[in-house]
Amino acid sequence: MQQGPRVAVIGLDCGTPQLLFDDLAAEVPNISKLMAEGMYGDLASITPPITVPAWACAMTGRTPGELGIYGFRNRKDTSYEGLSIAHSGSIGAPAVWDSLGAEGKSSLLIGVPPGFPPPKEFPGWRVGCFLTPPSAEHFAYPQGLEVEIEEELGGKGQYIFDITNFRKQGMDFVLDQVFKMTERRFKVARRLVKEKPWDFFMLVEMGMDRLHHVFWHYFDPKHPLYKPGNPFEDAFQRYYRSLDDEVGTxxxxxxxxxxxxxxxxxxxxxxxxxxxxxxxxxxxxxxxLKEPVRAVTPVARTAIDWGRTTAWGDGGYYGRLFLNVAGREPQGSIQPAEYETVRNELVTKLEAMPGPDGTVLGTKVHKPQDVYPEVKGVAPDLLVYFGDLEWRSVGSVGNPSVYTFENDIGPDGANHDRTGVFAMKGASGQPSGKVEGLSLVDVGPTILSLYGIESHGATSRSFL
Ligand SMILES: [Zn+2]
Structure with a gap:
C-alpha cells in the first residue's frame, strides 16, 4: 500500500473553457461532475500557449524564459542554422516527479510532453509522448513496459503516440485515428493505474488538440468556413462524449x-x-533575399542577404521574430545601440498591421524580457500573436499574398489560445466552485504542496 497522498492528473491537451464549461458541457458529464464536486476555473496558459513548453512549465513551475524553451523548435545558438527540437532532456529544472522521486515517491507518466526519448533513469514508469516517432525503437521506461503495452494491444505500432501528418491525411482517417488513439491510451492507463504502485499519476491525451486543429470549422457555425449539414458536424460532440467516458472509467x-x-x-x-x-x-x-524566389519556399532554403537583413521570422501558432544583431548573429546588421529602437519600430508596425479587409488585425507583440522573470537560451526578440492568435504565422516566402488561407503545412480550423482549464477535487481545505486567477505555472507547486513539499527556485507558487 502507498503511504501518504496520491495525486492523479488527467491532461487534456487543448482543453478549452468555452467548450468544456459551456458549449459542450452536456457531452462531458464525468468532467462536469468533478468540477461540481471540487474547484474549477480558467487556467492562464504561458506566453506562448504552445504544448512544448506548456506542460513542462506546468510541471516545473517555470516560465518558458526560465526554461529557455519557446516552442517545439528553438535556436540552440545565435547562428542562422542552429535549431534544436525540444526533447525530454531539454528541461533543465526539476519537475514534480523529480521532487517526488527525491522523497522516495514513484510516478506513473503516460504521454506527458516532452517525453521522448525515454529517460535512462526514472523514479517510476514513463510512457513516451506525442513526440515519439512511430518507428522509435524505445518509447518507455523501464523497457519491460514497452513489451507489456505491445502485448496488451496486440503488437508493435498499435499504441498511437500521435497522428502523423494529421494535416495531410483524409478527414475520415484522421477522425478514426483520434478515437483509436484516445481509446488505446486510456486502455493502457486503466491497467497501469491498477498494477503499478504509484504515488503520482499523470496522463496527457492529445486527441482533443488534433480534433480542434482539424475539425473546428466543421463544428463552429461562427467559423467562416463552416457549412451547415457537413459530414463532420457532430464530430466534436461524438469525440467529447467518448473522451469523457474514458475519463470517467x-x-x-x-x-x-x-x-x-x-x-x-x-x-x-x-x-x-x-x-x-x-x-x-x-x-x-x-x-x-539575394534573389527572389519563384515558388513558395521555406525561408531556411532561400539565399538571405544577411548583410542587408534586419529581421527574419519563423512560422507556427505564433510568430517568432529574430533580429540580426552585430556581435550576436554571424553577419549582424543592427548595432547593439540601435537594437531597442529597431525592436520598438517593429512592435509598432506589427501592431498596426491591417487584415485583408484593411482594418487593423489586432496583433499583439511581446518582448520576452517583459513577460518572463528570466530569459534563458536564445529567445525570439519578439513573440508575435497575429490578430491576437486568430491568425497563425507562416514562415515560407514567395506566397502570392501576405494573407493565406492555407497554412504552409495544410489547413487548420483552429489556433491555440491563451486560456486552458483546471478542475480539482479531493484536496483537504481546497476551494470549491468556480475559482478565478488560476495560472498554468502554479500547477506544479500546487501539486507538490499536496505532498507537503515546497518548490524551490520557481517564481510560481501553489494556489492553495
Ligand atoms: Zn497543447
Whole structure:
C-alpha cells in the first residue's frame, strides 16, 4: 500500500473553457461532475500557449524564459542554422516527479510532453509522448513496459503516440485515428493505474488538440468556413462524449482518497488564416533575399542577404521574430545601440498591421524580457500573436499574398489560445466552485504542496 497522498492528473491537451464549461458541457458529464464536486476555473496558459513548453512549465513551475524553451523548435545558438527540437532532456529544472522521486515517491507518466526519448533513469514508469516517432525503437521506461503495452494491444505500432501528418491525411482517417488513439491510451492507463504502485499519476491525451486543429470549422457555425449539414458536424460532440467516458472509467479505478485533477495546457480559438511573416518582412524591407524566389519556399532554403537583413521570422501558432544583431548573429546588421529602437519600430508596425479587409488585425507583440522573470537560451526578440492568435504565422516566402488561407503545412480550423482549464477535487481545505486567477505555472507547486513539499527556485507558487 502507498503511504501518504496520491495525486492523479488527467491532461487534456487543448482543453478549452468555452467548450468544456459551456458549449459542450452536456457531452462531458464525468468532467462536469468533478468540477461540481471540487474547484474549477480558467487556467492562464504561458506566453506562448504552445504544448512544448506548456506542460513542462506546468510541471516545473517555470516560465518558458526560465526554461529557455519557446516552442517545439528553438535556436540552440545565435547562428542562422542552429535549431534544436525540444526533447525530454531539454528541461533543465526539476519537475514534480523529480521532487517526488527525491522523497522516495514513484510516478506513473503516460504521454506527458516532452517525453521522448525515454529517460535512462526514472523514479517510476514513463510512457513516451506525442513526440515519439512511430518507428522509435524505445518509447518507455523501464523497457519491460514497452513489451507489456505491445502485448496488451496486440503488437508493435498499435499504441498511437500521435497522428502523423494529421494535416495531410483524409478527414475520415484522421477522425478514426483520434478515437483509436484516445481509446488505446486510456486502455493502457486503466491497467497501469491498477498494477503499478504509484504515488503520482499523470496522463496527457492529445486527441482533443488534433480534433480542434482539424475539425473546428466543421463544428463552429461562427467559423467562416463552416457549412451547415457537413459530414463532420457532430464530430466534436461524438469525440467529447467518448473522451469523457474514458475519463470517467479511469477516475473510477483511482483510489478513493486520490486527489484528482483534470486540466489542459492551453485552449483553442477559430483560426482565420495565416500571415506570411517573412513575405511581410521582405515587403517592409527588413528581410532581403539575394534573389527572389519563384515558388513558395521555406525561408531556411532561400539565399538571405544577411548583410542587408534586419529581421527574419519563423512560422507556427505564433510568430517568432529574430533580429540580426552585430556581435550576436554571424553577419549582424543592427548595432547593439540601435537594437531597442529597431525592436520598438517593429512592435509598432506589427501592431498596426491591417487584415485583408484593411482594418487593423489586432496583433499583439511581446518582448520576452517583459513577460518572463528570466530569459534563458536564445529567445525570439519578439513573440508575435497575429490578430491576437486568430491568425497563425507562416514562415515560407514567395506566397502570392501576405494573407493565406492555407497554412504552409495544410489547413487548420483552429489556433491555440491563451486560456486552458483546471478542475480539482479531493484536496483537504481546497476551494470549491468556480475559482478565478488560476495560472498554468502554479500547477506544479500546487501539486507538490499536496505532498507537503515546497518548490524551490520557481517564481510560481501553489494556489492553495
Ligand atoms: Zn497543447
Amino acid at each position: 479511469l477516475l473510477e479505478l483511482l483510489p478513493e482518497d486520490a486527489i484528482t485533477i483534470v486540466m489542459s495546457d492551453h485552449g483553442a480559438r477559430p483560426m482565420m488564416g495565416g500571415i506570411c511573416f517573412n513575405d511581410w518582412l521582405i515587403e517592409q524591407g527588413y528581410l532581403v
